[in-house]
Amino acid sequence: MITDTRDDVDGRKAPLAMVRALAALVDRLAGQTATMVKTPTPSPDDRRNAVREALRTLAANARAGALECRVDELGLHVNGFVISPIELRAERALFALAKRLVSNAVGTMIIRQGAAPGELLTLGRLLAEPSIVSRIDAVAGLNEPATPRNTPTEV
Secondary structure (H helix, E strand, C coil), X not given: CCCCCCCCCCXXXXXXXXXXXXXXXXXXXXXXXXXXXXXCCCXXXXXXXXXXXXXXXXXXXXXXXXXXXEEECCEEEECCEEECHHHHHHCHHHHHHHHHHHHCCCCCXXXXXXXCHHHHXXXXXXXXXXXXXXXXXXXXXXXXXXXXXXXXXXX
């Protein structure tokens, strides 16, 4: 878990809260709320409420400031500081967000200060979907095992 007991001297506290809120929103939109909600199998209302709460938290953080994220071999860069891979693995939602950024080939993601909740929800939904690479592979049949096919063809 990334903890910073110091006062917010280097400006890490607000961006870290915002990236955590984005990670929680994406996690909940992806349908992985079983770990976030206290009931073993959350109802649709529980899921909807969890998404709403995550969106409210993210929107509140977006009012406070902007967020810039990118992932490279050093880790997740958030507004000029780096969260190392070891620190990312300690927080499941942050690690999942970093993996989604990489799998969707996101170079740099910027959320402007004061972004509207609708914009944030759209961003969360895009990141929560399966990656574009896996969708292209599925359409092209690359996710299937290689088996010979007897497909009739006409000439």
